[in-house]
Amino acid sequence: MLRDTWAEISLSRIRENMLNIRRSLPGTVKLMAVVKANGYGHGDIESAMAAMRAGADYLAVAYLEEAIRLRDAGVKLPILVLTPIGPELVQLALRHNLSLTVTSAKWFSEMRDFKPCPAGKLRVHVKMDTGLGRIGIRTKQEWDELVPWLQNEDVDVDGFYTHFATAGQEDTRFLEQQTARFLDMKEWARASGLVIRHYHCAGSVAALRFPHLAMDMVRIGAAMYGFYPAKLACPVKLEPALSLHSRLIQVKKLAAGEYLGYDNSYRAEEEEWIGTVPIGYADGWAQRMQGTDVLIGGHRAPIVGKICMDQLMIKLPAPYAEGTPVTLIGAQGGQRITFAELAAHIGSVAQEVSTSLGTRVARTYKDIEEVRTRWDKTTWPDDISQAVI
Numbered sequence: 288m289l290r291d292t293w294a295e296i297s298l299s300r301i302r303e304n305m306l307n308i309r310r311s312l313p314g315t316v317k318l319m320a321v322v323k324a325n326g327y328g329h330g331d332i333e334s335a336m337a338a339m340r341a342g343a344d345y346l347a348v349a350y351l352e353e354a355i356r357l358r359d360a361g362v363k364l365p366i367l368v369l370t371p372i373g374p375e376l377v378q379l380a381l382r383h384n385l386s387l388t389v390t391s392a393k394w395f396s397e398m399r400d401f402k403p404c405p406a407g408k409l410r411v412h413v414k415m416d417t418g419l420g421r422i423g424i425r426t427k428q429e430w431d432e433l434v435p436w437l438q439n440e441d442v443d444v445d446g447f448y449t450h451f452a453t454a455g456q457e458d459t460r461f462l463e464q465q466t467a468r469f470l471d472m473k474e475w476a477r478a479s480g481l482v483i484r485h486y487h488c489a490g491s492v493a494a495l496r497f498p499h500l501a502m503d504m505v506r507i508g509a510a511m512y513g514f515y516p517a518k519l520a521c522p523v524k525l526e527p528a529l530s531l532h533s534r535l536i537q538v539k540k541l542a543a544g545e546y547l548g549y550d551n552s553y554r555a556e557e558e559e560w561i562g563t564v565p566i567g568y569a570d571g572w573a574q575r576m577q578g579t580d581v582l583i584g585g586h587r588a589p590i591v592g593k594i595c596m597d598q599l600m601i602k603l604p605a606p607y608a609e610g611t612p613v614t615l616i617g618a619q620g621g622q623r624i625t626f627a628e629l630a631a632h633i634g635s636v637a638q639e640v641s642t643s644l645g646t647r648v649a650r651t652y653k654d655i656e657e658v659r660t661r662w663d664k665t666t667w668p669d670d671i672s673q674a675v676i
């Protein structure tokens with residue numbers, strides 16, 4: 288590691304979180320581990336390994352590149368690409384044995400060069416929009432146009448799914464509306480006579496709060512990394528897997544009235560000790576983190592002045608030596624900076640904080656060897672291992 292700023296990730300925490308989630312659900316429910324956006328910033332391949340060790344049945348990513356990266360790393364589990372891909376990329380997806388999200392008949396008609404792949408059928412999950420308003424089929428007419436394409440013998444309809452807009456809200460009325468809409472849509476699917484293997488609608492919060500919504504599979508992202516809405520009581524034990532650390536690279540004394548930071552954004556009220564920490568907005572520590580604290584020597588220290596691209600300054604409670612460890616997320620002494628606290632400060636969710644951590648922040652893994660060794664030894668059911676081209 289060439290730089291004094293690093294994220295430490297506990298893969299056993301990810302595994303434990305997934306095991307706890309699995310235990311809370313009926314045994315027949317499959318677990319899809321969502322490892323998009325570099326495993327919510329925790330490392331995609333490593334998070335996938337930890338999830339597999341907890342018995343994940345399926346993986347999901349947002350984009351084709353993310354799925355191919357996992358295949359190239361030797362991952363053999365089924366992988367669902369959650370965002371529709373360009374029809375011209377279907378052959379590439381087939382070569383990597385990926386499951387694709389389909390949202391329209393138009394997609395099939397544009398897929399002019401679609402030919403059955405020697406490795407098997409085109410495996411799709413149909414996405415239904417029940418109220419999030421993002422992607423998916425909304426009307427019966429759109430569904431009816433799609434059905435003939437799905438009846439093609441080279442198409443395997445592996446899933447039929449939707450995504451909730453308000454699973455983390457205390458008010459459950461919109462979630463109930465979306466559920467009712469999805470159940471109606473399931474009737475369309477049933478009436479079409481298609482054989483559909485997995486109906487799924489629940490992400491982390493819906494799966495944990497309302498286990499009766501688990502259906503055939505749940506798609507777990509946030510909770511696997513230890514995130515859950517702070518305002519709700521979490522029904523299972525979840526622990527954040529990532530902590531973020533750095534070290535002081537310079538310490539100085541400011542006289543009363545002296546400025547620091549771009550635009551003279553901070554002025555010392557009195558004589559103050561200031562430390563510089565090598566992390567900035569180019570690493571994901573955005574200027575809107577202004578007003579939050581870091582930990583040093585077991586104490587809270589506020590960020591002062593505007594956060595720069597590569598560094599930020601903190602007001603030290605004492606003249607610490609250069610090289611002193613600084614914790615930006617996690618515990619030090621009796622103090623803790625939580626994802627929930629940072630998310631509340633920026634008016635967002637924990638996963639925005641973790642996914643913002645840039646590629647310049649080295650990821651270190653506490654227990655990767657244990658997970659990796661076991662992963663290599665794992666044997667998969669025949670149909671899955673053969674499906675990898």
Ligand SMILES: Cc1ncc(COP(=O)(O)O)c(C=O)c1O
Pocket residue numbers: 321369450489490491492506507508509510
């Ligand atoms: C379609 C879909 N399913 C599942 C997930 C995982 O959700 P969560 O991180 O809340 O578990 C996401 C995340 O954004 C998603 O877009």
